[in-house]
Amino acid sequence: MRKPDGKIVLLGDMNVGKTSLLQRYMERRFPDTVSTVGGAFYLKQWRSYNISIWDTAGREQFHGLGSMYCRGAAAVILTYDVNHAQSLLELEDRFLGLTDTASADCLFAIVGNKVDLSEEGPGDGGQDGGHGPGPAGVGAAPRLPKQVQPEDAVALYKKILKYKMLDEKDVPAAEQMCFETSAKTGHNVDLLFETLFDMVVPVILRQRAQGPPQTVDIAPCGPPARTRSGCCA
Ligand SMILES: Nc1nc2c(ncn2[C@@H]2O[C@H](COP(=O)(O)OP(=O)(O)OP(=O)(O)O)[C@@H](O)[C@H]2O)c(=O)[nH]1
Ligand SMILES: [Mg+2]
Numbered sequence: 001m002r003k004p005d006g007k008i009v010l011l012g013d014m015n016v017g018k019t020s021l022l023q024r025y026m027e028r029r030f031p032d033t034v035s036t037v038g039g040a041f042y043l044k045q046w047r048s049y050n051i052s053i054w055d056t057a058g059r060e061q062f063h064g065l066g067s068m069y070c071r072g073a074a075a076v077i078l079t080y081d082v083n084h085a086q087s088l089l090e091l092e093d094r095f096l097g098l099t100d101t102a103s104a105d106c107l108f109a110i111v112g113n114k115v116d117l118s119e120e121g122p123g124d125g126g127q128d129g130g131h132g133p134g135p136a137g138v139g140a141a142p143r144l145p146k147q148v149q150p151e152d153a154v155a156l157y158k159k160i161l162k163y164k165m166l167d168e169k170d171v172p173a174a175e176q177m178c179f180e181t182s183a184k185t186g187h188n189v190d191l192l193f194e195t196l197f198d199m200v201v202p203v204i205l206r207q208r209a210q211g212p213p214q215t216v217d218i219a220p221c222g223p224p225a226r227t228r229s230g231c232c233a
Contacts, residue, residue, distance in 0.1 A: 004043060004052035006204040008196060009070050009102075011095045012079030013087045014058030017113040020183035021079065022055050025193045030184050035059060039069050046197040049204055053193075066098035073102040074203040075109065075196050078156075082112040082180060085147040092156060096163060103207060107199050108160050109177050110153045111192060116182040118146035153178040172199065 010018040019033045026042045036057040044051045054069050056062070070076060076099050080087040091110070099106065115122060157174040161167075176195070181188040 002050050005049040006074040006200050006207070007052045007054060007072060008075045008077065008200065009054045009056060009073045010077045010079055011056055011066060011070070011091075011098060012058055012077075012111075013081075013090045013094075014060075016058065016079045016081040016084070016087050017183045018058065018077075018079050019055050021077075021111070021113060021181060021189060021192075022053060024183040024186055024189045026053075030186075036062075038062060038065060044193075044197070047201065049201060051197060051200065063094065063098075066095065067101045070099050071101040072207075073099070073106055074200040074207065075107040076102055077109045077111055077192070077196070078160075079111045079113055080148060080153075081114050082146050082148045083114055083118050083144045088112075088148050088152060088156065092159060096160060103203060105203055105206060107172065107177070107196065107203065108157065109179060109192065109196055110157050110160075112148055112150070112153055112178075112180045113183060115146075115180045115187060116184050117141060117144050119143040120146050122182065122185065122187050150178060150180065 010022060012018055014035055019036055020030060022042060023033070024030055026044070036055055036059075039054055039056045039062075041052045041054045044053060051074075054073075056066055056069050078091045078095060080091055099108075154174040157177055158168075161171060179188050179192045181192055183189060
C-alpha cells in the first residue's frame with residue numbers, strides 16, 4: 001500500500017455524526033453506526049495524491065488519542081451537531097488543543113451536521129439530490145429548533161485563527177470553511193470533502209518541499225527489543 005501523501009482528521013464530540021459523514025462520502029450510504037472506539041481511516045485518491053481521512057472517537061475516554069491522530073494533519077474537520085449547542089462549545093474547550101500536533105499550515109473546516117433534523121434545514125432528499133430514505137415528513141424524525149447558527153461557526157473559526165496566531169488574510173475565508181451538512185441526506189457532504197481535498201494539495205506540496213513528512217509511521221521502526229510482535233507496547 002502506498003503511503004498517504006496527506007492526512008485529514010475528523011474531530012468532535014460523540015454522536016455528532018463524524019463516522020456517518022465519512023461513510024456517506026466514501027460509501028455513498030447512511031448505515032447504522034456504533035460509537036467509534038479509538039480511530040479508523042479511509043484512503044482516498046484525489047488526483048495523483050493519496051489522502052488518508054481519519055475518523056476519531058468523540059467519547060471522553062478516548063480523548064488522549066486525539067493529538068496522536070492529528071500529528072502532521074494537513075486539515076482538521078471540527079464537527080458539531082447544529083441541534084446541540086454544547087457540541088460547538090466542546091470544539092473550543094476540548095478538541096482545539098488536540099490540533100497542536102497538526103501541520104503548521106493545517107487547514108480548519110467547521111462542520112455543523114444533522115441539518116436535516118432542524119426546522120430551518122433541508123429535508124430528506126434535499127436540495128442536492130441527497131440519498132435519504134424518502135420525502136421530508138414521511139416517517140421522518142420531528143424537526144428541532146436549530147441551536148447553532150452559521151455565524152456561531154464563523155465566530156469559532158475566527159477564534160481558531162487567534163489561537164493559532166494566524167492572520168485572516170493568509171488563510172481561506174471563514175465563509176469558505178464553515179459548512180452545514182447532513183450525513184443522512186448527503187447535503188453538502190461531497191462539497192465539504194472535495195473542497196478540502198483541493199485545498200490540502202498545496203499543503204501536501206509544501207510539506208514535501210519542507211522535508212520528511214511528520215505523519216506517524218505505523219510500521220515498526222528498528223529492531224524490536226525482546227518483543228515478539230509489532231505491537232506498539
Ligand atoms: N438525522 C441525522 N442523523 C445523523 C446524521 N449524522 C449522524 N446521525 C446519527 O447520529 C448518530 C451518531 O452518528 P455517528 O456518525 O456514529 O457519530 P460520531 O460522531 O461518529 O460518534 P462517536 O463515534 O461516538 O464519536 C447515529 O445514530 C447516526 O445515524 C445526520 O446528518 N442526520
Ligand atoms: Mg464515530
